[in-house]
Amino acid sequence: MSGCFTKSLLEVRELRKSFSGLEVLRGVSTNVRTGEVRALIGPNGAGKTTFINTLTGVYPPSAGAVILCGQEITGLPAFKIARRGLIRTCQIASLFLDLTVLENVAVASRAAEHFCRTSNRVDGNTTDESQEVLKTVEIAHLAASRAGDVSHGDQRLLEVAIALAVKPSVLLLDEPTAGMSPAETRHFVELLNGRLRGLYTIVLVEHDMQVVMNTADTISVLALGKIIAEGSPTEVKADANVQEAYLGSAYA
Numbered sequence: 001m002s003g004c005f006t007k008s009l010l011e012v013r014e015l016r017k018s019f020s021g022l023e024v025l026r027g028v029s030t031n032v033r034t035g036e037v038r039a040l041i042g043p044n045g046a047g048k049t050t051f052i053n054t055l056t057g058v059y060p061p062s063a064g065a066v067i068l069c070g071q072e073i074t075g076l077p078a079f080k081i082a083r084r085g086l087i088r089t090c091q092i093a094s095l096f097l098d099l100t101v102l103e104n105v106a107v108a109s110r111a112a113e114h115f116c117r118t119s120n121r122v123d124g125n126t127t128d129e130s131q132e133v134l135k136t137v138e139i140a141h142l143a144a145s146r147a148g149d150v151s152h153g154d155q156r157l158l159e160v161a162i163a164l165a166v167k168p169s170v171l172l173l174d175e176p177t178a179g180m181s182p183a184e185t186r187h188f189v190e191l192l193n194g195r196l197r198g199l200y201t202i203v204l205v206e207h208d209m210q211v212v213m214n215t216a217d218t219i220s221v222l223a224l225g226k227i228i229a230e231g232s233p234t235e236v237k238a239d240a241n242v243q244e245a246y247l248g249s250a251y252a
Helices: 048-055 078-084 101-112 124-136 152-165 182-196 209-215 233-238 240-247
Strands: 008-019 022-033 037-041 063-068 086-088 170-174 201-205 218-223 226-231
Touching (some): 008 201, 022 063, 022 218, 037 048, 048 170, 078 086, 101 152, 124 152, 152 170, 182 201, 182 209, 209 233, 218 233, 218 240, 226 240
Parallel strands (some): 170 201
Antiparallel strands (some): 008 063, 218 226
């Protein structure tokens, strides 16, 4: 497992964020344990994107605290938070489409080891580490392929590989199955429950409830800027407030 080994790896304490007097996050608190898969769900407008952006330094918080590996990272710029180990993927993949799959991961690996970004050199250690990351997400067979030529699902897996190459303490996956086919989504679930589970601490923001229910150890439900429920998939499905706010009668 990458990163630190404290029992409560990521702590969020009364996190608030306002825009021009409009409070979008209204005191969000939660703890993510080392090695767990945590899902964050909620209806549109719940504040999920604002929460992610505030956690990762895109937005400075209006109040509250974020603790990673026992150290406060509240208000740090995004690049410093990433260096501390809170790494995210985005809803829209951001890749070097003209580079190979392996080269995309090698760039991230070199950056993590403080290599010069403009260098054309890829040393043996970097290549070996990048190959291992590709094996982890099961796309090593695409190493020599141009990133722009592989399928959408494989591009999403490549983005996960790039994030893993930076050696995250917490991996935040933002809508990782967006645009995937049913078969690609099933493969992602198998990957998350197989090679990735226990090796990484993962926070999963996902609208596909089958993915959430089949992968999450704990689910946090955000509505109107606050966490209204938190627990196992079974507990969350049975929560009347969650059914009313988000899940609906299908999960009653």
